[in-house]
Amino acid sequence: MEVGIVSYGAYVPRYRIKPEEIGKIWGVDGKSMGKGLFINQKSVPSPDEDVVTIATEAARFMMARVPEVDPKDIGAIYVGSESHPYAVKPTSTIVAEAIEATPAMTAADMEFACKAGTAGIQACMGLVGSGMVKYGVAIGADTSQGAPGDALEYSASAGGAAYLIGTEKIIAKINKTLSFTTDTPDFWRREGQPYPLHGGRFTGEPAYFRHITSAAKMMFDAMGTKPEDYTYAVFHQPNGKFPTRVAAQLGFAPEQIELGLLTPEIGNTYSGAVPLGLANVLDHAKPGDRIFVTSYGSGAGSDSFDITVTDAIEDYQRDNAPVLEKIMQDPVYLDYATYAKYKGKIVMSE
Template sequence: MEAGIVSYGAYVPRNRILPEEIGKVWGVDGKSMGKGLYINQKSVPSPDEDVVTIATEAARNMMARVPFVDPKDIGAVYVGSESHPYAVKPTSTIVAEAIEATPAMTAADLEFACKAGTAGIQMSLGLVLSGMMKYAVAIGADTSQGAPGDALEYSASAGGAAYLIGTEDVIAKINKTLSFTTDTPDFWRREGQPYPKHGGRFTGEPAYFRHITSAAKMMFDAMGTKAEDYDYAVFHQPNGKFPTRVAAQLGFTEEQIERGLLTPSIGNTYSGAVPLGLSAILDVAKPGDRIFVVSYGSGAGSDAFDITVTDEISKFKRENAPTMDKILEDVVYLDYAQYAKYKGKITLPE
C-alpha cells in the first residue's frame, strides 16, 4: 500500500517587523544582524492569534482543497508546536472540532522543538498505512519566543501548515521516511519560563548540521540517490544561513532550495518551518517532481522524507485556498512598540 499527502494548507500572520526596527531599540545594527542571519523581516502574530488559530486556519485551507473528503473519515489530528497556548488542554481537539472531525477520532499535541510537525506526519503515515484509519492530519505551527534583546528576537516568528495524510487521491507520495536522534541540549525552555535558552556553540555543531547531514545521508543510502536526483529540497530554517550552508554541503544547488526557503521573508516559524517550506514547493510542483525534506528539532533530532509528486496534483484544487505566494503578498509593518504589545512583552497593569 502507498501513502502520502492528500492535501495541505498554510497560514502565516500578515504582520511583519524589520531587523533594523528591533536593533535600534537595543543599540544594535539590526540591518547587519538581519543580513548575517539572512532574514529580511519576520512575521508577528496579532494579539488574537496563537497556535490554535494558526493551526485552524491552516487546517481549514487544507480541507478546502479536498471537498470530496468527509471530515468524519479523519481518524487522528496531531498538532506539533513548542508554543501551545495551554499547559494542560490540547490544541489538537480544538482544531479537530473546527474542521468537524470529532468525535470518533483521536487527537494529541506533540512537542519536539522545531520538528514536532514532521513527527506528526510520520505518525499519521504509520496509522494510515496500518489501515487503522482512512486519513490523519499532521500540523506544525508556532508563535515562537525570543527574549527582548536576544539574538532569537530577530528570527522567532509565527506560522504553520497542515497536512492530510492518506492512501487515496495522493498528490505527493512519501516514498520513505527515517530519523536521526540524539540527546544534544543545544536549545531548551523549562516549564513556566517565557523564553528559551540556547547553548551557543552547540547550536551549529554538533546540533543542527550533524543531525541534518546524518539524516540526509541515511536517506541517500536507503534510496540509492544523491542531491541531483531531486527537483526540490527543503531543510529546517532557523535562519536563512544554516539551510543554505547545509544544502551546499549535501550537494544541492540554490535553485533546488530557493522555492522552499521562506525564512528570509517570514523568519523562523519553528515547528512550522519545514511544513511551510514544503507547502510552498507543492504550490508549484508538477507530476514526477521529487522532493527531499529534512527537518530539525533541538534536543535533538531530524526527520527525513523522500517524496514524489503524483499525477493527482494536476487535478488538485490549489486555487481553493491561498498559496504561499498569495499569503506573502498582504503584509503590515509594525514598529517595536506595536510588536512588543502584540507579543505580550508589555501589558497593561491589572
C-alpha cells in the first residue's frame, strides 16, 4: 500500500528580530554572529502565540487544501515539540478539537528535540499503512528557547508545519523512511528549567553531522540512489551553516537545498525546521520531483525520507491556504526590549 502526504500547511509568526539587535544588548558584534551562523533574522511569537496556536493554524491550512477530506476520518494526531505550553495537558487534543477531528481518534504529544515532528510522520505512516486509521496528522512546531546572551538566542525562533498522511490522492509518496539513533547528549533541558543547555562544539561532529550523514548514507544504500537523483534536499537547520556544510559533505549541490533552507530568514524553529523546509519545497514542487529529507534531534537521532511528488499535486488545491513565501512577507521588526517582553524574559511585577 502506498502511503504519503495528502496535504500540508505551514505557519510562521510575523515578528522578527535581527542578530545585531540582540548583540548590542550583550556587547557582542551581533552582525558578525549572524553572519557566522548564516542567520539574517529570526521569527518571534507574539504574546498570544504558542505551540498550540501555531500547530492549529498550520493544521487548518492543511485541511483547507483538502476540503473533500472529512476531519472525522482522521484517526491519529501527533504534535511534536520542545515547547508544549503544558507539562501535563496535551497540545494534540486541542488541535484535534480545533479541526473537528474528535472524538473517535488517538492523539499524543511527541518530544525528541528537533525531530519530534518527523517522528510523528513515521508514526502516522505506520498507522495508515497498517490500516488502523484512514488518515494521520503529524505536526512539528516550536516556540524555541534560548537563554539571554547565549548563542542560542541568536537562532531560536518559532514556527511549524502540519502534514496529513494517507493513501488516497497522495501528492507526495513516501518511498521509504529510516532512522539512526544513539544516546548522544549534546543538548538538554530538565523539567522546570526555562532554557536548554548545550555541549557547545560537541553538538557538531559527534552529534549533528554523525547522525545526519549516517542516516543519509543508510538511505542511499537502501534505495540505491545518490545525491544527483534528487531534485531537492532538506536537512535539519539549527543555523544556516550546518545544513549547508552537511549537504556539501554528502554531495548535494547548493541549488538542491536552496528552497528548503529557511533558517537564514526565520531562525531555528526546532521541531518545525524540517517540516517547514519540506513545506516550502512542496509549495514549488512538480510531478516527478524527488525529495531527500533528513531531520535531526538532539539526544540524538535522525529520520531520513525518500519522497516522490506525484501527478496528484497538479489538482491539489494549494491556493486554498497561503504558501510560505506569502506568510513570510511583510515582517515586523522588534527591538530587544519588546522581544524580551514577548518571549517572557521580562515580566511585570504584581
